[in-house]
Amino acid sequence: MSVTHHPSPELLAGFAAGTLDAGEHLAIAVHASGCSTCRRLLRAVEGIGGAALEAIKPAAMKAGAFEDVMARLDRSPPQSPAPADRCADDDLPEILRHYRIGRRRWVAPGVTMRPIELPVASRSRAFLLRSNPGTHMLEHTHTGTELTCVLRGSFSHEGGRFGAGDFDFGDETLDHQPTVGDGEPCLCLVAMTGDLRINGFFGRLISPFVRL
């Protein structure tokens, strides 16, 4: 998989520090699980995290903390590495198997979605979006941000072509009309805050019915 579009370094650093909103967190996790370039950046930031631990002013632990931990540790012997979970009967990324995914819903002609349940209430919603080959999405803008990981197939817009493994970021400054590539359906993971605003007279007419 050759990845050409990556998340911003700031999003990756936020993920490495564990501070992203749950929807954004999932989008970056999915991208990074398949992108060695971004994983390298994550590990570098984790290295800075290690340095921060060494440089930080230590805060005294409560009296008896060590003894408490020793008592708890007596109830849990050292573990050997857990065998990797390699069930691969699905073509979704490994990470998504730990999330509960809802039923498929119709969104627009040629487009369906499945909501992903996030572990905590989040500013963003996450869902899997499946579009038929050659689908022209309506020209739209966003009121918030939209993080997209292409899992299968491809789409294109002014920003270029986005194939499996690529990451796309959209916000209110973007006004675009993606077209799904021919050949196979495009499956994306999307984390979105705010709403889509569909442009044009027709778009405004139907936008109450296009619910994402």
Next chain:
Amino acid sequence: MSRGSQTIRMLSRTRRSMAVVRSSRLRRFGNERPGVTVEWATLIGRVAEGDREAFRSLFEHFAPRVKGLMLKAGANSDDAEEIAQETLLAVWRKAAQFDPVSAGASAWIYTIARNLRIDQVRRVARTGAVDHDAELDYLVDPAEPADDVMARNDEAGRIASALSSLSEEQSMAIRLSFIEERPHPEIADVLGIPLGTVKSRIRLAMNRLRALLDETK
């Protein structure tokens, strides 16, 4: 065992040539001083065999640091204490999984603390829908070959070189904004730069880190 860690500074404080970094990159990974790094890694290896004295040393060094970092990042005192204790418990449980080729001891312990912090935040704000460990979100695609020691060693070396080439101000900017989550006015204060430039400095630092990681191909 040496308690010299207080003297550890940000790696970038002493800039090293690439050649030096390459020749000792195993020991230099993370921002840890050689010697100290090797000792912590060795201690983790002994913990994997059930050595309680080794564990005590790790606890005394790292638990107060994890607590300190959590406090800096905005956790309250009880939560910070709990994460610090849980982190060291996890060090005990997962010691056998620690891979000294891929990561420094501090960076490894940092990731454990980070994951526990995410879990704790999730417990508080849980929707009831899903409950899984944050650790699972940081797993790598199983298609990735994990058994190649040379490749892991090379990868660790690239990361160490990039970190050592970052300026002190740049690694501080990354650390303060992302790891410690300090507000921009504080970052401006620590770095001695105007408030209006904090955001662009952070972006520059991250772009430079990414460029350095790409360079060392």
